[in-house]
Amino acid sequence: MPSAAQETVIADSLDGVDLHNYKIQQASSPQDVLRQRRGRNAAGRPAAQEEDGGARRGPGVVFWEDAPQVLKFNRFIRSGYRAGYSYPQCLASLWGLHNETGNIWTHLLPAVALAMVALGGLERPWAHAGVAYAVTTGSIVGCFVLSVCYHCFMGCHRDYKTWLTLDVCGVYLALLGSQWIAVEWGFPCHPALRLWGNAIYYALGIPGLALSCLAGSPLRRGLPMLLMTAVRVCLLILRWAIAQGSAVAMRHYWAMEALVFVGGVVNVCRWPERWQPAPGPRKAALLDHWGNSHQIMHVCVAAGMLLVHRALGEDAGEAFRAGVECAAR
Numbered sequence: 001m002p003s004a005a006q007e008t009v010i011a012d013s014l015d016g017v018d019l020h021n022y023k024i025q026q027a028s029s030p031q032d033v034l035r036q037r038r039g040r041n042a043a044g045r046p047a048a049q050e051e052d053g054g055a056r057r058g059p060g061v062v063f064w065e066d067a068p069q070v071l072k073f074n075r076f077i078r079s080g081y082r083a084g085y086s087y088p089q090c091l092a093s094l095w096g097l098h099n100e101t102g103n104i105w106t107h108l109l110p111a112v113a114l115a116m117v118a119l120g121g122l123e124r125p126w127a128h129a130g131v132a133y134a135v136t137t138g139s140i141v142g143c144f145v146l147s148v149c150y151h152c153f154m155g156c157h158r159d160y161k162t163w164l165t166l167d168v169c170g171v172y173l174a175l176l177g178s179q180w181i182a183v184e185w186g187f188p189c190h191p192a193l194r195l196w197g198n199a200i201y202y203a204l205g206i207p208g209l210a211l212s213c214l215a216g217s218p219l220r221r222g223l224p225m226l227l228m229t230a231v232r233v234c235l236l237i238l239r240w241a242i243a244q245g246s247a248v249a250m251r252h253y254w255a256m257e258a259l260v261f262v263g264g265v266v267n268v269c270r271w272p273e274r275w276q277p278a279p280g281p282r283k284a285a286l287l288d289h290w291g292n293s294h295q296i297m298h299v300c301v302a303a304g305m306l307l308v309h310r311a312l313g314e315d316a317g318e319a320f321r322a323g324v325e326c327a328a329r
């Protein structure tokens, strides 16, 4: 609690400051009010909004207790919520610190890196497979970009569900965008397996996209993706059993599945922020901004996607050689 002298100083500092912003009004104490007006969050770190030479003020960040219901999907993240932002303010918050900063940058950086590598000609597209290279790279970059948009623009929380749907579409873009090539190149001498493998995967994946977009809970949203993972794992086991395709690619595919699985479990279990609770109501928790479960999941997914890209590159040459041999038999 502030002393009487501190309260006088705080009251003086607040004099003349308009308090129309409901988020600021709902701060728990005069010190919180001051902290937020100064562009600092509850942990004393700079918040998303920065004053523009004192002439323009952006919206603040709020605690869990004051966040809109639609943003309250992880009860262990207690501060740094953006709400009621306009789209320009959401974009400006790319450079600020809030509880989506880590989620944005863990997918923005790999998107930029992969796009630069592909567009900058730093990587030679796979021999005889320019279209497959473009589709795979595009679907992975597209997945990252839609994720970045979701995490950036959810601050405009009235449109939250639209951005969530686009995020789900991005996941499916990556899941559906490269699997047909993995199957085609994974079984170069088994056309029936290629046909059935892709037919089953896409027969699940295309309706799965619609079901996930319409789902009302994370469990229902993730269930079709889980079924698709099961099909991919079965195809990998089959591929291992009949020793088809590149062995290096196989290792990359298994590593990707393991990374995505670990990331998914961490995200569902809300580790490690579950173990670092806030000291009380309207208090920040240690991992509100960095190192929480969703960011760990993002890093795992990004590493997994990049591994798939590498795996397909390994498969490209091997599959072409094996396909020629099979056709000559």
Ligand SMILES: [Zn+2]
Pocket (backbone or CB within 6 Å): 103, 147, 151, 294, 298
């Ligand atoms: Zn995310």
